[in-house]
Amino acid sequence: MQKYEELLVSLRKVTRAIGLYSKKLSKESGLTSPQLIVLKEIAQHNGCMVKDIAQSINLSSATVTSILDRLEARNYVIRERSLTDKRRVGLHLTEQGKTVIENAPRPLQAHFIDRFEKLQEWEQTQLVSTMQRIASMMDAEDIDAAPLLEVGTLYDVTQSE
Amino acid sequence: MQKYEELLVSLRKVTRAIGLYSKKLSKESGLTSPQLIVLKEIAQHNGCMVKDIAQSINLSSATVTSILDRLEARNYVIRERSLTDKRRVGLHLTEQGKTVIENAPRPLQAHFIDRFEKLQEWEQTQLVSTMQRIASMMDAEDIDAAPLLEVGTLYDVTQSE
């Protein structure tokens, strides 16, 4: 097996592990990982837009919309059209949504996080920079389509109401 | 942002890049990455079973079945029930399937592979082992559910006809 094939197999294993963990979460807590991540994002940035969430967690708006549909149907989230700019939709947690967040398990790979945090500082850094390197190698010509994002700097300015 | 969050963001970027590349491939060549990977697997192991493919490329049988449905509908693959063990289905390429394979682009991340192969030997090794390490850290209790597989040793014994 070629080296890059080994790498891709490992990658496939990782993404599969993430997916399986999400399914498991869903059975136990009723929420998948992407749903939890979206909820947490809204919790941190109350009133934020769909687009903001999509960018900060690296998903398309369409995907976020469909996740929101489910969260809204279950009464965890409220969509509120902005009055000043009616294109925008502000996202808010319901009381139920807040409760669910508080009791929810970590959104992904709890075991992974545990293990990761037990590593030496330099090892952590090394894993992160290797992943970032692989990500940048994958980018190729899609670079412009996936603008670098500084998570955390997106929400300083209020964007609805 | 925590270190492990950065790592997960990179990971999400990588999986997204893979997905986007697959979509692009699909538009250009008519086949997605998973479809191409399955085709190549069959090309290498003519007559192999659904389960073998699922294991060697790290997918569930259900997923492989649905990929095969599309490949069969397009006349790239033939399913042939084994006579000696009627549970088994042997997979074969049609002439069209063989042609398509020959002219097909690399199944994933061509740019990635290019770049990867330009790296120094030790750098390649480092990327691979880091990915493998992350994969094993993700495994946790799913280890038994994902038995280690030695790709290439699965097909020595003929299993159909």
Added chain:
DNA sequence: AAAAAATAGTTAGTATACGAATTATTAGAT
């Protein structure tokens, strides 16, 4: 001010991807 361009979100259509349940068949236990 009217036309064109940009933006936000949704919808439609398709393809992964999974577990659980189902069907058919084979292998193993009593």
Added chain:
DNA sequence: ATCTAATAATTCGTATACTAACTATTTTTT
């Protein structure tokens, strides 16, 4: 020999995830 286990593949239901097309609105250009 028969009843039970295990195995192989499929079907079913659900959730991601994407692009392209669409609607509604706002901004920019002319």
